[in-house]
Amino acid sequence: MSAAATVVAEGLGRTFAAPGGSVLRAVDGLSFTVQAGALTALVGPDGAGKSTLMRMMAGLLRPDAGRLHVLGVDVVADPQAVQDRISYMPQRFGLYEDLSVQENLDLYADLHGVPARLRNERFARLLAMTDLASFAARPAGKLSGGMKQKLGLACTLVRSPDLLLLDEPSVGVDPLSRRDLWSIVQQLVDDEQLSVIVSTAYMDEAQRCANVLVMSGGRLLAEGTPAALRERARGLTFDVAPPAGVVARELQARLIDAQGLIVDAVPKGGAVRFIRQPDAPADQLAALLDGAVAEARPEELEDAFMMLLRQHEAAPPGTRAEAGAGDARPVEDAPVIVVRDLVRRFGDFTAVASTSFDVRRGEIFGLLGPNGAGKTTTFRMLCGLLPASGGHLEVAGLNLRHARAQARARIGYVAQKFSLYGNLSVRENLEFFGGAYGLRGHALRTRVEAVLAQFHLDPAASSGELPGGYKQRLAMAAGLLHEPEILFLDEPTSGIDPLARREFWRTITALARRGVTVVVTTHFMEEAEYCDRIAIQDAGRMLALGTPQEVRRQGGEAARDMDSAFIAIVEQGRRERQAARGVTP
Template sequence: MEQMQLALAATGIYKRFLVKKTSQITQAVAGVSMEVPAGSLTALVGPDGAGKTTLLRMFAGLIKPDDGHLQVLDVNVVTDPQRVQDRISYMPQRFGLYEDLSVQENLDLYADLHGVPQEVRGQRYRRLLEMTDLIRFTQRPAGKLSGGMKQKLGLACTLVRSPELLLLDEPTVGVDPLSRRELWEIIGQLIDEEQLTVVITTAYLDEAERCARIHVLEEGKLLAEGPPDEIRQHARGLCFVATPTQGQPSRVLQAQLLDDSRNIIDAVPQSGAVRFIRHPHARQQDIDALLSGIEAIPVEARLEDGFMVLLREQYQMTPPDTLPFERSAPSAPTSEENRQSDEKIIEVRDLVRKFGDFIAVDHVSFSVQRGEIFGLLGPNGAGKTTTFRMLCGLLPATSGFLRVTGVDLRHARAPARRRIGYVAQKFALYGDLTVQENLEFFGGAYSLSGERLRKRIQTVTRLFDLAGREQSPSGVLPGGFRQRLAMAVGLLHEPEILFLDEPTSGIDPLRRREFWRRITALSEMGTTIIITTHFMEEAEYCDRIVIQDNGRLVAMGTPYEIRGQAGGKDATLTMEEAFIRIVARERERDKSAERALSL
């Protein structure tokens, strides 16, 4: 029998880091052993802080293991990292494009850095530009590209030389579903046509389903490994779908199920229903009592289901506190009042934002009721972030009407900003300050002081599970904890509206569940939530959503109505499928209109 050729072999590797400010040792990787066959597609998945990025950086020869043996392309990467780096390509999470340089100039720069001969550049460039659909944009500055196009350019720059091994660290984070699909088509093409070996980390478990082999990491250790079907096996026979009674948001049934952690392992909204995993030892009468007469239909296990079961076996997942904070503002309605209120807390009419001759937002109109969870969706470059920033008072509108919390934002942005909380897409706190110092600094910026500030810090520290990390520098926290700290800071002053700009980008499924439990509870207390996200499954948590493309509003309604607008008479249509259908249909209409004008 012919021996399998390996691109990578790791045996018992360890990596520890010293956190200078606390003088503590962090075990990032603990005794991991794994093999990657040549020509294969392999995924590393796991919660935040599981050690995925540290492993990739060791594979790339950028950091050395403290113990163990690591062979990459038959080279000992510890003793000869340069020989490995000359034969591989590595795309980190924050790939360094030069935003003032054009697409072509970025390609030329990386070709120079990698010593790519002039005679092979032309053919390589053509292939990469065709694969990434950037051939029409070679003279556009990288800073003027959408998020999805930037990721595709980053991948093209990574591949200016033809590597034997490609390492990708969450390449689709912050990328819309259409661009995500295109990136995966490029990766598949490279594997098929160039027999390239690819190791990828991802927070999207549906992406990992595409891989031949998956390695599940937790706290630096290898929890499980195997083909996707082997990981799915952990949840086989335990997965069901239940559709709530008409008019009830699926997130309400989801919260009801998650409250019973003895019988339910996981529950998520899906296509207007709730998909849940029951505990293997749960009694049927207990499940029936939880569902209150709603029928549970068995479904096939997915990779994400197996992943969640594995994590549940590792440690008990308890739901976060039901109520995120003690509301003291007298104007805030109770949950019952909130459901009966039609008060418009945000009103937008014919909103326009131009950058020179470019129209980023084109006569957009909608309103948001108090206590709603309202989603702003759209492809990269669609105008949703610009709309979002105008709603926050961070960017003035060119024209139109915009009222937030009863204040005309075109003329009085400062008063409105005092009544809102904001969590940025990228971690925007001070990395050198500790968790406690960040909370104290921003509390002071919100005019909180003395006993009031101390109590608010105690409350958000408890509710966002930050106890024990108060003296940790925020810049070294794992992604999930950084997100919790950003949320805690945004809620210190008990705002009426909380703006969340892609808050779960790059966060694993477990942390996303925790995040949405808190958001649902905030909404129940009367806080209005405005959120942008590229996880289309998260749109199911929203009361209503709008989809923007090319600056225009192309769809608006409840998740059920959006699926209907996409032509989704099939009850199993997902929000991602609905989103792609709607955007693709609008783009085809635009192309038809352009063709008609050119005749």
């Protein structure tokens, strides 16, 4: 084994018992080498085996085939020797929410046996690096999602490891917090030559890494530098502006349905970015574009990733066949959601302050903002789950101050966190929630079968054991059982891979075509491009409201895309609040 190798795997495998006596090969014959002192990304769709591989590298899960050496140590023979030299941050890091930031750091230092003489310097550096020094006395449960992730990373680093393993550290955090997290990780790599392996659903994060491993179905599809992987898509990537009167997501839907001609398509910057099949006939592609002119663009890592996944898809996406069915219904001018001067207070804290907007029937409306901005509070008031402290709120023609129960019967809701019953099967969950929505007998059976087929769900599967993406599919299916006229989606694609995100948005586009109003929160700024209009909140206040193009313009000349526009608008809003309080930034 090379002295410069941090991880060496040879024919690595791990199986689990599956329902019905079958065997699930979570990791299947992996062989690879990870070099020391570098940042390595592990990417792949849900169920690819990334977390299983991470847990084996951490010595928490025993391989049942092959060999695995970490830091020169055989993990099977001596897992404790590996654990003494690594730090591992799983997807659900165990913060103690009743303890303060400092008390969490103290606890993890005790658990890892960090000597008292080293703690003060280490803690001061971690608090400064994560920008948590001024919050040291705050209970962890009172932190925003992004701050919790930074505290989790700080607790993981209370000792100086030889290898840092991060399992999707930026899931559920906003672009500002993602930027901060990656700044911390990059600083560790640069200053300490720390070896870091990170699994991620964000291709822009993988792009930062020296090497990328692409997994699917437990197998290694490809590995190499981001530049080498991008070469797979050279000459196949284009931008096309939609024809007059056609919104970008409708053109994207048309392209993504053309499976023999198009590998992938996403709306971006008012246009549609697509990858053509290498052997796509030029005349058929021209007919598909219907006179629109495609312009070549530089290939990106996500292009290569999507090509690899499409080539290895076991089955066509579950929603594609039905998604384009039916005639499009135009967005109506009459609003189905009316918000005027909405306020929500929790004691002395104002979570939402004088927010106003309308949402029209058939519109996709995006509600964006950093962690702690008041999005979820606003969302819960719109759904009738939380009463407003002040203002006027009307949903489906009903005033929520007086008719919350009646309004809830006409809406669907998919929560930010998986909120179904993990000990029930997929079918049992759907039947339970269908009954809660008032469906009975033949109507219930018909709708359950319809959503099972639409979302490619196994009715006998245990809900609690589903991969994250399939849990989200099940939550979406449950929210759509009663065919609501308004659908609320609270970060529906958090933590799922780009392939699964495409299918979710294909379904959402189809619902909007049929006149369903969709209100969605998301931390993936690329998803804002699917929306008719978006609103950006921070500290409970509205900072921007308009079409994606209008919001990008508000972000200024430096706003190359929605991500940079979001950061520019939020940072400008914070500077203005500080100036109003007489605080120097």
